[in-house]
Each structure stands twice: as structure tokens, then as C-alpha cells.
Amino acid sequence: MKRFKRHGHESQRDRLKHELFQFTKTVEHGFPHQPSALGYSPSLQLMAIGTRSGAIKLYGAPGVEFMGLHDENAAVTQVFFMPHQVELVTLLDDNSLHMWTLRGHKGLSELLEIGRFMLTGPPGAPPSVTRVTAVLAHSSGELLLLGTEGGHVFVVEVPGFREMEERNISLDQVTSCVPDDYVGRRNLEHVEALQENPVNSNQVVIGYGRGLMVVWDLERHCAIRHIPATQQLESMWWTEDGGSILSSHSDGSYCSWSLTGEDDGEEEEKSDIPYGNFPCKAITKIVQLPTAAGPPFLLFSGGMPRASYGDRHCVTVIHSKTQVAFDFTSRIIDFFVVTDGPDHTGEPSALVVLVEEELVVIDLQTEGWPVIETPYLVPLHSSAITCSHHVSAIPLKLWERIAAAGSLQNTHYSKKPWPITGGQNLAPDPPQRDLLLTGHEDGTVRFWDASGVCLSPLYKLSTAPVFHADADPNDNMSQSAEGEWPPFRKVGCFDPYSDDPRLGIQKIHLCKYSGYLTVAGTAGQVLMLELNDEAAEQTVEAKVMDLLQGQEGFRWKGHTQLDVREEPVMFPPGFQPFTVVQCQPPAVVTALALHSEWKLVAFGTSHGFGIFDYLQKNKVLIKCTLNPSDQLAMEGPLSRVKSIKKSLRQSFRRIRRSRVSLRKHHISNNTKIQEANARLEAELAEMELAPVQRKIEARSSDDSFTGLVRTLYFADTFLSDSSHNTPSLWAGTNGGGVFAYILSVPPVERRADEPVTAQPAKEIQLMHRAPVVGIVALDGHGVPLPEPLETAHDLARSPEMHGSHHLLVVSEEQFKVFTLPKVSSKTKLKLTAVDGSRVRRVGVAWFVSSKAEDYSEVGLVFLTNQGDVQVLSLPHIKMQVRYPCIRREDVSGIASCVFTKQGQGFYLMSPSEFERFSVSARCLVEPRCLLEAPLHPVSPSQRRPQTEEASSTNSNARDTEDAESAARHVMEHALLNDEKVLQEIQKSLEGDQTSFTENNVKSAVA
């Protein structure tokens, strides 16, 4: 009987676990790592980005994001939307073609791969015959034209990928009719580009590498014209009116060819080398767009003088007399222009440029062509991310103040709204305001709005002005001299080169109630900042705190401390520093804690830790944790020699990379080089380590860095006796030591006058000596103590001070609960001894049941070195769930993970992207978007019959005109009014036609 009951209880617990926990990777924030292709659909207003790792990402209006991954681990070299459809085609490095579609499902659209294709040549033909170099998605939506390295053009019917051999345009057919006077009838080389005549879809132009362009009639299957350019071809553009073709060439020239003449009397209308005189680099892409009144816009990438500006990455825009060479921060992948108007044929409104490290959008309709701020694809890594900190549920007041300070920094952006507007974001408004703070190598802290699907920049803080830096930030190279030629203008913010690595941010702590921020860095600097809405000129007070406390035999060989400016510095509105504590020796700050109620900040390095009273600007405590025999910690950064070697290697690699001039379909070569490099490196690493073996040894007190402070924690708990709670500070070290101090904080009215004192109270030395990575005090109910000021602001239940408190010590290997005030071990959970994994990141989170909003549990979330996310119950420290999250090889990803208070988390999946995940079944931030298929101008008769489900959001509507317009009407109505109605309609749209009409009536009535 008993057994049965117990079983019943367990299953109930299991059900509860299901309601509380669920693992989802929800959305990727930031900029895709190594983008390799860009596509745009004017009809869908969607942009597609392919990456070297085979991912494909679609972006529309802010919040509208779709993501797909090819099974093949090959780079995406080209992306094309099928004109006026929801399908898109990708070409991969391995020569495979893939068709994707956006399919409606439960009222939301999702990106699905619906077909793949590999061109097969005649038996015995060399692979170059079928190696695709150019793709044209024909405007009929039924054909793909594939130009190959062998010079052939294959015609394939989509979506079924049926080869139409009879329509192929073979090289022989073309060469047979090349005019005799074309220079020696040389080999035409590969197909470099394919373009369709915008006014006559039966005509396409085939551009061969050697320079020859052939206008081909698809209907009659013959060449109409030959354009005998003699320079190596880079790209072509057929002008809007169909009257002329622009070609760009590898010598930095472009030509315009008029097609108005009836017969083969083609003529070179205009030829120009825009940055001429000296040899120029290739113009890789050229676009010309008409304007209603006045001269057209001409845009092209590349073409810079090889010797003097060959290393610049430029897109030049020429309109009337204005010419600007936009100078980007990294290699240009591709660009497109968004045009106005109902048919997207109107005025060019924005230039969208995808470069290797960021996306830049330039407003072409506002005077001066300012940059439009991107709502997504933000370059998180504009300077390398060194740490991150998440703050949940920001009070509105603070949010507004930060946003206001941020908006003052963004005055140089265009006021125009974001030009890419496809799809609808159906995600509910985020329930609260969340901030993600990232610390960067250049000493900046960036504040991101992490409430919703779009991670958008709010505010940027720079700590560099506090210090004398090696380089003066004022000698800005971007300031171009008057009359400089080419007319460069720097755009983009990617700048990974830090002048002074000591400025790097290592730890951040923000108090959301008081607006105090503390930021600690690589050279032992701890800055205290306060939010101020006005600009202020002030001197930052520097305090040196010697953590060695007279330890003998010490020689610091690391970097020197930063020089604090002694003169007053002008700080813009926002967070303004008022005090800086400098640890001596200036080792990297490894732990930081802020208590804004007691006005204390605690910090730790590899030498010890200290408490600073930032109200009185006084040191309260210094404790040296250094083991005198620990030479490594004494001397400085662990592997200086190695890191110099590494940085040298990296800079060489950078040079090499910039030298390799890339053409878009030559990515394969580049990736091959990189692969070879990677392989070499791996082999080298293996040689260094060989044979791979691991030493089995107990940790001892003599190990290196045992004194390194890993965690600091302020708690108001029972430390001296069980009847009086006192403020306390807890510090955990790398060697398994925990130090506890009783703090005496004077009452508020005397706080400014009386000193704060700290008294050592307890020391715990964990026998297993594993690094202590987390300390949490639990109240009488076993709930972690609230944050400082949280109860004061009525935002948390005040902690239970009657029952006995407990202390949870998290080491890399074990979780241990101790009683308080007499510290004795109560419960523990061994992790490493059982499964060999170690705790890397840990956080406390509240899990709300997905079924009942009033039921919640508090849990300890942690990430192991195996990349698993696990949850422990509190205070019983029982294992609840375990999910694989990050590859265990991804060490930097694991190290970068932060948890939110609601059971979500972020980690860097690449240097530029945060992956957002959720362990909570209730709290999810994921894209929920819908994309309607466009109503295309092509008449239904011309269309192939719709295959059952493809683009089902609108498939029914296509069948009859009436239903279509009705559906649109209802949709609009629904969108304006109620999301539920919309979902209902969506469901019915996916269902059969009859139920649709019924629903339609119902909603109309409603």
C-alpha cells in the first residue's frame, strides 16, 4: 500500500516537473557568424542571410525572424527568393540546391526545406560542367536558370527540380553564333552572371567570365544579341526599362550597353573607371536604379585604386553630383536596395549592405545619407564581448532614464523607420523589461533591451575616459579631409582592435532599484557609477587598495595599473563614474558584488578581496587570500608568453585574410584554405599535447591560484547567533575556501559619519578543495534571500527571519547546504564524483508552472562543463531535470552563459551571437511571426497548380478571387482586433474551404 502511494506521489511530481521545466532554444540574438550570402524579396519584404555553417536566416519587420539549417555542413554561397512567392532557393558550397518555403502552422509561419537538387551532367563529363556559378530565379516562378563553370546554362523546373534538357543553353550553341570578330573566339569561360530582362521575361542575358554577354531568347531558343566586352566580367545589371545593360569588370571599370538598336549593332554607350588612372580592383556588383525625376542612382561595390586603397571595403553610391564611397569595417558580402512604392519599383529608399561583421542600412532619401539604426542583427561583438550580466524586471523609471541617455547617443541616426517590413510579429508583448549588459574588451558596457525577440541597443557606456589611454580617442581617422578622393565615409561600428587590453570589462553589477552600477576590469579597476540625467564635469576619485597586505616575496610581472585622469572629465548624461578603486597588484577582477542598501561594493582578484564603502569612499576590509607558495598567482597573468604568441598568430592571419581578394563564388576556395588552416592547427595542438593523458592527483593547498576569489555574496543572515541577523559578506576561493565576515553597518541616519566595519566570523575549508563558484543564503522557508532593496521596493516578499537560515555553497564539484549560524554540513549533492561533470555557471531562478500561474518553485540552475543545463530544487538540492544545451567542446560558449531570474539563459554561440534558451515551461521569449504570401500580379492561369500545402497561409485564397479578397479583409480585421480570432482564421484557412467560409461569416459577425 505504502509503495503504491509513493508511486502515485512520484508521478505527481513528474507531472509537476513537466509543468515547470521545459528546454527550448528560442531565438538567436546578434549578428550571424560568418555570413556568406544575402537575398532579398521585394514582394515579401524579407531579407535572407546564409552563413558558412549552412544556416539560413530570414528577417522582416522587427521581431519577424525565421531560421533554418541545412543538413549539409556547407557554406551557403547564394540565396534567391522565387519572385512573388514564399519560396527561396539556396546554393551551397557543395553544389547542391535547396528549396525552402514559409509554411503556415497553427497560425504561425515556419521555415521548412521542401526540396533539394544536385545538377547531374552527362556521364563522363568533368565536374566543372555542372558546378553552378550563377543562378537566376526566373520571374515566372517556375524556372531556375543555372549557369555553370563549364559555361553551360541548365534550365530546371521548380519546385520539383525537374531538369528540362530541351531548354538548356549549351556552350556549343552559344559559341557557334559568336561573331567572328570577337577577339579570336577565345574560350568564353564560366557563366559569371545571369540577368532577366525586366520588361520581357523571355529574354535573359548570359555573362561569361571572359567578358562576352549574350542576350538569349528563352522562347525561341536562340541568341538575339552579343555584347563583346573584352574585360573579365564581374557582374551585370539590366536597367529597369530594359533598354540597356550595365556590366562591371575586374579592372575596376563598368560599361553601359544600349539595346535600343534593332539588330546586332550593339554599342558601348559609356565606359568608365570611376576611381581610374591607377590600376583598380574589380567592381564586384553594380546596380542602377531610376528615380521619378532626375538622374538614376548608380551603386557599385569595389573598384578602389589597388595600391592606395586596395584594402578598403567600399560601396559607392552616385546620384546626380553626389558621390560617396561608404567605407565599411569588413569585407562586403553583398548589398541590395530597397525601393518605395506599391510594386517596389519606385524610388530607391535604402541601401542595405551586408558585410562580414555587421549589417548597415543607409537612408538614401534623407539629405546626407545617414545610417538607419538596425533593430536586429546588432553587432554585439563590435568589440569582443568579455562578460555579460542580466537584470530582470527593470523598474519603468530606470528603464526610461537609461533609454533617454541612450537616445542622446543616437542622434546621428536617420529618423526613417526600418525599411524592411515583411511579416507580422505576433509575439505577445514582453511581460517585463529585461536588460542584458555586455562588457567589452575596449572598456565599454553596452545595455541591450533583452525583453523580447529583438535584442536592441539601449545605451552604451565607455569607461575609457576615466583613464589616460595610450591612444587619444580624438584623433579620429574617420574624419575625412575636404576634397579627398575617393570620397570616403566610414560607416559601421565593428571595431575589434582594442588600444589597451587593460580596459577590458570583466564583471558588471547593476542595482536596478538605486541606479548604481559597478564595473570591474582587467587591470584591477573597480568603477562605481551613478545614473545622472544631466551631463556633468567631475573628477573621479581613485583609491588604491593593496590586497597583498604585506605578503613577502612578491613580484608582480603583469601589466601596470591604469592611470586615472586627475583633472575633471566631462561625462555625458547616463552612468557617470564617481569613484574608482584600483586593486594592487592590478590583477584582473574575478568577483564583484554590490549592495546598494548598505552602499558597499566587494571585489576580488587572484590575490584577495576587499570591501569598499562608496558612500564614505573608504576601504572597509582587505583580506589577502594568497598562498605564499603560489608563484604563478604572484607573478601575474597565467600565460603571457603564450598569449603574445597567440596574438601574433592572429594578426598574421588577419593580414592574410585581408589579402585574399574574394569573389563571391570563390568562397569555396577560401573555406578550403580555412579548413586546411584549422586542420593544421588541430594537428599542431595535438602534437603539443601528445600523448593525451591526464594526471590523477588530489588537489592540495599548494595548487596554483587557490587564493583566487571566485565569488562574493552579501547577505543579511544569522552569522553570529541564531537570534540576531547581521549584514555579512561571503567570499569563495578557487581552493575551496569560504570566508565569512560580519559587517556592522551604521543606521541610515548615521551612515555617512560612522565607519562600516568588518569582522571575520567563519572560515570553511571544503575538504575536496574544488573552486567555490556560488554562495547563496536561504531563509527560514528555504528560499534564497532577496536582492538588496528588493523588499524595500515591495517587489519581493520579505525573507523569513524566524526559521533557521541555511547556507548553500556551490563548488565546481558539489552542492552543500550548511546550517547557520553554527556552520555544519546538512545536506549535499555530489556531482563530479558521480558523473564527472563540473559546475561552470550557476544561478537562482523562479519557475512558474505553465498550468497554474500561482504555483511556482525556486530552483538552482546550473551549466556543467559537459554543456548540460540542470536544475536543482531548493532547499533540498535534489536533481530535477537535465538537458543537453551546449556542445562540450564549445568552451567559450559555456563560459559566457548567464541565467535570468525566470529560468532563461543566454550564451555566445559564436563571437557575435547570443543563443537564448529557456528551461522554464512558462517563460519563453521566442519569435512568433506570420508571413502572408504576396498577391502577385501574375494571373492565375499562368500559374502552376498549387501543390497541396505549399504556402498554405494563402493557398486557398489563390483559388478564387472572391475568397482571396474576403480572406484578406478578414485577416486585416482580425489583426486589428484580436489575435485569437486571427488564429482561428488561420486554422480554418489550413482546413478545407467550406469551414473557411463559415468562419468567415462568423468573424464578420463578430
Add this chain to the structure above:
Amino acid sequence: MSRQQQQQQQQQRTPIRHTDSTVEVKSKFEAEYRRFGLKRNSFGGFKEFYQILQTIHHIHGDDVLLEYADIHGDLLPINNDENFNKAVSLANPVLRIIITKKGGESTAYCTNSLQRRRKGLGLPGLRPAGSSTTLSKNKSGIMIGPPQDFRQISSIIDVDILPETHRRVRLHKNGSNKPLGFYIRDGVSVRVTPQGVEKVPGVFISRLVRSGIAESTGLLAVNDEILEVNGIDVAGKSLDQVTAMMVANSHNLIVTVKPVNQRNNIAPRGSKNSMGHSGSVGSGGSIGSALSHDSPSPASQSNPITASSIAEGDSYEEDDDADVILESDCLPSYKSHAPSPLRGSIPQSTSLPHSLSASAASHHNGGSAHSVRSSQESMREDGNVITL
């Protein structure tokens, strides 16, 4: 203890406390405690010390064994100059000596002998450690085997339940300064399955450090395959995971190996049996000596490690609870600008147990009594009230 003596001690104590060159010695013989100071540098060898103790405790006629408690709470013998010097050097701040009569009840030295002895108190006949303890007690007067002056460093366990081809070895790291001393590597293991021969990844011992514990035991060899760590199968685990597991269990490591040399395997006997293997810390033992132990002995129940206990995984718990906790208010108060002055004196009559002082953290100047929980408890359970 005479009044005079007490005063003498107290007079001595104050200087002892605050000069590094003196060691405070606290010795216990049966129920009696004595305290005295010892010059660290000028003091002679073991013989001299032995005589002093005999004098102080008035036990001239008897042959006694000297033991001291090290920082891990282990009882270790003092029987020559070398380990005496070691004991003195480790004393921080107090050197605790326990004197027992030779020929009386003796123990072998092994992991946590202090606690084991304590735990064994209420359980006559179930001596938890030291395989020959009961043996020597029953046949008092005749000492068989070497245990009393030695310390157990390893044992073969669970012979009866393991396949003949496997060996479960327990390494006792605690208290000794010797390294475990081995390395592991990835490798390929050949398994015979019903489907035929199968190659699976495995973890192997790649190197033994000279005169490390692993080598000294002679129970582990290069290329032995690691199958389990403290009862947990390592199949499917990465080298790093297995390393982490071993390090996490290093205080009491039990590895199940498939020895590369299968000729020295022990055939399981009918009766429950486990092998205790004692080797001197200094000189390497050998498998031969382990095998020579196999007289049917009542020590069979002595070893607490069985497969079932491994599965539950809690028979080693005691080791972890030995976290050193320096309690409360007696830590010297911190003054932010000047280092705290040395305490002038300690309370005159205190019943506080003086610590075995696990704390190497002598930056607290040892000004007051550090208390180590384990020792405190052990004292209490021994039923001794400590008076001066």
C-alpha cells in the same frame, strides 16, 4: 595532575604560543592529559622525546606506542626520528600525542582512523578498519603481521563479487603527502560479446609516477583498463570526465580495473573475503605480499566496502564531512588599517578542546582556540572531559 605541574605548564604556555620556535605538545595516556612546550629547533630526536613522555606520564616501565594526530584527523605513528620530525613540523599549533601501551589494543593506520575508532566504540566485534586488529586482540600477546607501525595505503576489495578478470583497488590518499601518482589516457578496449569481438573506447592507465601511491601498491599497472570509479561505470565517459571523477574521489579512490596482466588474478573463494594490503609508506609493497595474507581470518567483516555500499555511495561520506570549519567569534577581529595585534594571553581555565589545527591559515596568529569539529566530537564521544 598536580597543582604544581599545572602552574608550570601555564607559565610555559604563554611564551610557547607566540614564538614560532616552540611547539605545544599535548599528550594523552589513558585518561590523562599532559601539556608541555618543546623547542622546535634545539630538540633532539625521537629517543629523547620518548623519554620525556615517559617521565611526564610516569610510565617508565612500560613499553608504549606513540601516535600523533595529523591535520586530517588521522592517527599516525611516531617511532623514529624521521616521523617525529614530521610530526613536530606539522604541529600547528598543538602537537597531539596519544600514548598506548604496547601489547594492548592496537590499530592499523589507515584513513580516518580517529573517526573509525570512535565509530567502532559501540560496536564490539565490528572493528571497522585494520584487518588484523581483531586477530591480534583475540590472541593477545602474539603479534602477527606488521600493521601497528604501518599505515594502510591500499586494499583489494570485493574479490568475491567481481569477475575473476577484474580487480577493485582502493587507494588511501588521506594524510600522506605522497601523490596518488598515476596518469590515464584514452584507448581502445576489446570486448568479447555474443556478436563477436568488439572494439570500444576505454580509459587506461598510461603512466605511474615513481614512488607514488599507485606504484607503491603494486596493484595497478600501466595499460590496466579503468572500468569503474567508486562504483560508477566509466563506459561512455570522456577522459576528462573520468579524470574529474577520480580527482573528486581522490581522498578515497576505488578503481575497478581490468589488469593488463591477468596472471596474478585472485580466484574468488566461497566465503566472503576481501584482501587487506598493507605496505609501508616508504617502500613499495607487492602483489606477492597481498596474496600472502590469505589465511582465513575473522577479519572478513572488517572491510566496510562492498559492492552494495558502493552502489549507495554513502560509506565514504565521512571523508567529506571533514570540511574544516573555523567557527565564530574567536577569530581575531579585523582592523582595517593596522594588522591585529597578537593576543596577549588565552583564557586561564578553558575547557575548549584545542584543535588538531587543520588550518594552515596561521594568519590568524593562532591567538585563540581554533576548533575543529571532528576532533571536538571525537573527544566528546570518547567520554573525556578535557581539563588542564
